[in-house]
Amino acid sequence: MQSRLDIVIVGGGIGGLFAANALAAQGFAVAVYEQAPAIGEIGAGVFLTPNSVRHLRRIGLQPAVEKWGARVGPGSQYYRHDGVPIAPVQVTDSSGWNATFGMHRADLVEMLASALPAGAVHTGHRCIGFEQYGNLARVSFANGASAEADIIIAADGIHSELRPHVFASSQPVFSGSVAYRGLVPHDRIPDWPTDRWQMWLGKGRHFLAFPVRAGKLINYVGFVPTDEQMKESWSAPGDPDVLRQAFAGWDPRIEQLLKEVQLTFRWALYDREPLPVWIRQRLCLLGDAAHPMLPHLGQGANQSIEDGMALAKILARADRRERAALRFRVFRSWRQRRGDHRARRLPQAAL
Secondary structure (H helix, E strand, O other): OOOOOEEEEEOOOHHHHHHHHHHHHOOOEEEEEOOOOOOOOOOOEEEEOHHHHHHHHHOOOHHHHHHHOEEEOOOOEEEEOOOOEEEEOOOOOOOHHHOEEEEEHHHHHHHHHHOOOOOOEEOOOOEEEEEEEOOEEEEEEOOOOEEEEOEEEEOOOOOOOOHHHOOOOOOOEEEEEEEEEEEEEHHHOOOOOOOOOEEEEEOOEEEEEEEEHHHOEEEEEEEEEOOOOOOOOOOOEEOHHHHHHHOOOOOHHHHHHHHOOOOEEEEEEEEOOOOOOOEEOOEEEOHHHOOOOOHHHOOHHHHHHHHHHHHHHHHOOOOOOOOHHHHHHHHHHHHHHHHHHHHOOOOHHHO
């Protein structure tokens, strides 16, 4: 048998870095190209659910998740906007592979990057072109560099440069809501629990909070309706006073938390129709590049991790003599229906 496939991953976020780890664990030569000048991520928290925690454990990262995450378990709760309990969040098993964790995105990205072999991640490489011919594919970058591989994985996010080489992107549709996101140090709100996920539901809006970074920070997300369309960005600055006003009169615990907010990001929520295809010969879309999701199910990062593990397991049976498209068709059959299902919007009544 010939040597394993050489693989290039475009995008150094959660999906791309996890895929790189899963592929490296199968013995593949993997290089990750990220457009930012350094690995990292602006943003706040991500909620890791059992479907991704088990995969992080498989590649040896459970100790790091336990160290940097905040385990969430019994006591998690839904509330009315005024703080009256609605129902508990069922947690069948808060240990081992079935646990849930709040993680700071920057911690998760750093954890995944540090687990890769030295030299596997190349920063400052903004992808601007793609071509494939015969048994190879090539990506080119704005800095003049290029990279060839047997397979290219596009994990370059919701504004993917490579997606149009697979299928014409659908027009984003504004959902009518924005999410304010940020972090509050726990020592400013010392009575806030660090072992649970909590959501408050009100007319047209809802508020979510959970711990990250081993409970040292509380991540919050406030969903607010709006008629104002804005750029689709996770890092657009928001006004803390506007956020506070949006939840004025809600549970006093929320008002207490929001009093401590000094910096917040305003994330306009856009939806997209599912793509009919995720692959073209030696190019495969992964994560948000393939199936961008609204955040209401909390599955964007978790589904990208599932993608990476599925792809690694499928490609483990391939070599250079086998056409990549044959293995990609298996990946598509495993993942596309699940990704499209998760990408569907929740009815507004459910919010």
